[in-house]
Amino acid sequence: MRLSPAEVQETASFYAHFRLLDDHEAAPAAVLRRCTGPACSMRPLDLGALPDGVMVEDVPCTGLCDHAPVALAGKVPVRRADAAKVARALAEPYSPPMPSGESFPVLDRCLSGELPRDEALTELERAGLRGMGGAGFPTARKWRSVAAQPGPRLVVVNADEGEPGTFKDRWFLENHAAQVLEGALIAAWAVEADEVYLYLRDEYADLHKGLATLIRDLPGDITIHLRRGAGAYVCGEESALIESLEGKRGLPRQRPPYVAEVGLFGRPTLVNNVETLYWVSRLLAEGAELFGNEGRNGHHGLRTYSVSGRVKEPGVKIAPNGITVSELIDEFCGGMEDGHVLAAYLPGGASGGFLPARLQPPLAFGAIEEHGGFIGSAAVVVFSQADDLRAVALNLARFFAHESCGQCTPCRVGTAKSVGLLAGPAWDRDLLDDLAGVMRDASICGLGQAAPNVWQSLFRHFPEVVT
Ligand code: SF4
Incomplete structure (x- = not known):
């Protein structure tokens, strides 16, 4: 690639999942990554004796908080891990999950002219869809601002969720990959881009093969490039992600210019989160009424919460937007774990700050700020009196x-x-x-x-x- 060793080292040394070996140093036989995220820290993992040559690394949140404790044996996620499961994962061949291809009814309507662009954008506006990566920017407005820039334009799918406590995008890619990809193709159609880059966090490497297969069989002329991250939380920030896609260190850019104006490879770029694109597909298939009749405590629509910690049934919960933490725990998570009482929670992962149990604002954009925090990607981590x-x-x-x-x-x-x-x-x-x-x-x-x-x-x- 005509790169100097210094250029290679500069980039490679930025990413946690690249290993710089000295001359004659052998690569480890396997790398076992033990999660140290907030939910996994509540359930410490004892690995027991491991085979020779296995290198153990303690790593930040791996995005499977509802299955704590978690380890990654190479690419293989080990859920509710213990020493025996880890040993099996290291020894046995692995078959990655393969999402099934589906038809793309909304995309067909877009491409055939049956659903005009303006109508699609108006529908998303009626639903009030906002960016679910954490910033909450109105989706249709973002699409319009990118479409107003001179072409050629690009679309980027941000599948690099890394906020400790967040695992919803993994769930959408595991369970609804076709709808996410349909949403990405609709976004590309809406801003007249003919290429899409999907940036998948490396902790989700087990999903890579299935996504690649699904992408290979997609209809239409829009190309989707599947790219992998390499272990850097900051690459979830859109301009850092773009730097990373360009093959560089993932350093966030100064703004302006915004990525909508000067983004990937210098082109106007639309960056959308996995979950946002899932809702694009569903809202255009089912209409804005899907959100219209939902919501609670003065807020509107549905919201996806990643709930982990001291609850009986942690997991991805699609619940009314604006639900409170106690409503979420009692109605969607089977209540608190036996013997535990709600003491505190993170409403928006590590970045959103702690709230005490007595404060129960709606879990929605704009409702947490008066208490000094924010909801971001809605990673709700629940703590009890047992937690320090x-x-x-x-x-x-x-x-x-x-x-x-x-x-x-x-x-x-x-x-x-x-x-x-x-x-x-x-x-x-x-x-x-x-x-x-x-x-x-x-x-x-x-x-x-x-x-x-x-x-x-x-x-x-x-x-x-x-x-
Ligand atoms: Fe990098 Fe500055 Fe962002 Fe920190 S705040 S991650 S140093 S750009």
Whole structure:
């Protein structure tokens, strides 16, 4: 590829799943990744004796929080793992799941002219569909702004969910891949793009083969390129993801220009999340009424919640948008685990901050902010009286320090400094407030801006825990 070793090393060293071997160093026989996400930390995994040559790595959330504890034996996810299951996964051949191809009724209507572009966009507006990756930007408005840019344009599917506690996009790809791909093709049709890039997080490598098969058999002239990530949380941020797709380190870009104007390979680019595209397909098939009759506590539509932690039935729950955490636990998760009482929860994964059980705002965009947090991708992690929130906070702070891309000083230094401060016996409120202010004001992307929510939310809602 006419690249110098320095160029290769510069990029490869950024990604956790690439390994730089010294001369004559043998690659490990297998890599076993043990998840350290918030739900898996509640159920520590004892691996027992492993075969020779297996390298064990403790890694951030692997996106299977409803099956904690989890390990990845190479590409093979081991759910509710124990030593015996891990040993089997390492020894036995693996057959990846193969999603079945379906027909694409909505796409057919789009391509045949039966469903005009404006009508499709109006339907999504009527439904109030917003980006489900976490930012919540109105989908139709985003499509219109990309379509208004001069062509050629591109579409990117963000399948790089990495927020600790989030696993809904894996579920959609496992169970509804055809609808996600149909949504991507409809998006490409809507903005007149003839190429789509699907960026799949490497922790979901077991889904790669099935998706590739489905993509190969798709109808129409739009090409979908399937690309893999390589273990970097920050690549879930759309401009970092685009850098990564271009074969570079995943460093978030300064804006403007926005990716809708200058995106992948310099072209106007529409970036949509997996779940958003699933809803595009369903809403255009069933009409905006699918959302119209749903919603709770003043909010409208359906929402997908990834629920994990101390509940009886964790999992992906499609529930009324705006449901409260107790309603979600009682009506959709079979209640709390026996012997556990709701004490605290993360409404939006690691970035969204902690809330106490007594605060029950609607779990919807814009409803958590008055309490200092946000819902993001709706990763609801439930804690009980048995959980040490300070230890959880330290775990999350370590995660942010590990995943900071290092590009800007407030985040690179701030996340590392926060780990040291939170590991101490007494938290220095003045210093941590000061650090939070600098990180929020001066970090380039959401990682550095949101990382302080971890400790600031404990100061605000759980003073008894941190003083
Ligand atoms: Fe990188 Fe952190 Fe700066 Fe984002 S805030 S660009 S992750 S160093």
